[in-house]
Amino acid sequence: MDLFHNLALGFATAATPPNLLYGFMGCLLGTLIGVLPGIGPVATIAMLLPATYALPPVSALIMLSGIYYGAQYGGSTTAILVNLPGESSSVVTCIDGHQMARQGRAGPALAAAGIGSFFAGCVGTLMLAAFAAPLTALAFRFGPAEYFSLMILGLIGAVVLASGSLVKAIAMIVLGLLLGLVGTDVNSGVARYSFDIPELTDGIGFVVVAMGVFGYGEIISNLARPAAEREVLGAGLSTLWPTRQDVRTMVPAILRGTALGALLGVLPGGGALLASFASYALEKRVRGRPGELPFGRGNIRGVAAPESANNAGAQTSFIPLLTLGIPPNAVMALMVGAMTLHNIQPGPQVMASNPELFWGLVVSMWLGNLMLLVLNLPLIGLWVRLLRVPYRYLFPAIVLFCAIGVYATNNNTFDVWMVALFGVVGYVFSQLGCEPAPLLLGFILGPMMEENLRRALLLSRGDWTVLVTRPISAGLLVAAGILVLMVALPTIKARRQEAFVED
Template identity: 75%
Template structure:
């Protein structure tokens, strides 16, 4: 009964005119960002963080959430039509979706992606509403030692589940942790690692790193790519509704993808990207004698991963909302946004800001409905947007980024710092280093340090406090098991093989 009352409060909040407008704006912008290759939700949310200073917390978070799940929809459009995934989680969709488009079945592929996404998004939202309250109850049992152990588990998970080299992922986490140390010590009040630069005594701004590494870094990387001739299947997009055989083949894939994505979205470092790859691998194993082989235009290869990435995108809100732990880069930005609005992410959000908590959950369902109604009729417009040359698009984004960064503190130092991180972001791209773990390390580092010191102060310097408290010990054992499992030779080779397939 409580759940229904809470959802009632959520819908009452989400259906206000202002919140509906921001949900609509977020969903549309997210789809647009997903459609434009190279501009993911991380870069966009990073660019928009300065704009939320003037907004109330609820509409601001509703808009940012809309951008995230809207981008999951939009990314599939370019993946299917021109074999360029607009979003990293749509990489797998491109394999069979593009082949369907080449065979004149772009409409069926886009509809399967859209309907699968809508179903998974709705299920993901129901899971958040059902599981968030018990998780929050558990979170209230957490002390400093438990929070420290949870963050250790989060960082280990981010390393284990990061794509590519383990060494690079560890290096990025460590760099993020080190950057998080540039600030004024909370206990002693002395500046640390500021090199006598006054602007660094308050620490490096979260927006500066996010915008530099993700926003500018992505732009420089895209400008480095040669402009290739791309086929856009504008004439082929007709007959949007899939056939009866398509439905028969796709619905089991949608169910499997939704279940898998819902579980993997909660894991640190998981979210939409991991869910889509895992779903495609599962579909290839499970599908017996598909009508069309995988890689040649199998509708299961579109429906499964698209459902999984949307379910993963929704359920990745669970650890962020209930524990204050971001499982991926976008959720790290959402934590940043909550901090900007003066809200401490964690279990107290549900009790101290119920309108925000339940309004955000209800807005996701409304946003998913908006997206399915909007996306299928608007396919023609998205195709037109793909013809905008990069040389017009990117200067506008750079100007917007610079204005946004400057407006944070009205200080040009932030703009120069962002430019420095842009070069760093490009270097990461060239070295094939995934920047998301850096952001997680940067967010979690100061919180980890604070909880570690607080736990040791309470235990009078006794390190065994982390092992004598059952919850803390359990979390540390889980982190240790993750390290052991990933180091097993059979798992290691499978992991490398899986991530080679991604490329």
């Protein structure tokens, strides 16, 4: 009965006209920044943080939360239409979503992403309401050794999900890890691999690598082809909605992605990102229906599952923030800043001392997901019509938006030149048949792996056995080892090569 009482309190708080308005503004703004490549929720929330000082605390947090999960919705749009991941968690969506767009099925891909996101967001919100305390207890058992082992498992999963050669996939992950080391050493404060370039002392930004390798690399690949062969995405768009066969195929994938994302989203260290990759890898292990397209060639499960996983993870990532005061990612760290700005101490006392804030925020997430579904599904036709624009007009606009988004992140022209450089690198990768998704995962997880490994060794006084003496860490490493052995087995390897037919 307490749960129903608390939800009633949340509805009374979140359903007031001002809070509904701020929630709608956050969802709309989040969708727009998700659609526009390169900006992202971190930069937007950071810019809007001072402006929320004049708002009531509940309204401010409702709006900032709407920006966060709204961007998860919008990030899939550019990933599907123009192969640009607006968010790191949308990287996997590019693989099959963009292939569907090239086949004239951008509408069903966008619908699958929207429906999966809505369902997963609602389930994630219910988990936040009902299971916040026990799920936080599970996350609380994770120390630096467990995080390091979890990220090892994530990287092994990236090798499994990469198409083509295993050697190429491993090489891309290693390259991503090396790029992640560029910057300033956390412990000593000494610049490393910066080549005496001041702009590199802060490291290379995710936006720079993602926009360059995916966005500019795709543009250069298209421009390298003769005009007659150049890709026209808008050709052959016959329907905007999934067929009955699509629905039967994607519903189980949405359920699996939601369950996996809701669990991994609780864990600090990029749970929503890991969830999208893990969900994609899981779908490849699940036997498909007869006649189903292979993954990497436009399988709708490759869109529905990761989009469900990252949205469920986005909702449940609020659990450690609201119950322990631990921000699991950069956006949640900004939310801590917003709460501090309004004299609210994040942690377990929020639920007891400020129940209107806690439960109003929980209910606003459900209302926000409903708003996003109403906003996004009618806009599918508009986004698909953008694909009918001739490519000679479309690619300069993409280049311009990418350049503006990258420049706006740090107000630095050096980043724009870096994007151009990574665009050439991305083109070279496409010519060599290398999948860029493992590179991005290695790039994102590399610094976090290093930080957690160092912390674990500091706490154990340099004893490496801490990674195998802690049960959860040992279990994760065993799972990673089993995954490696499975991929190395001749029968699995042969089946994998059949699933991933290189272009």
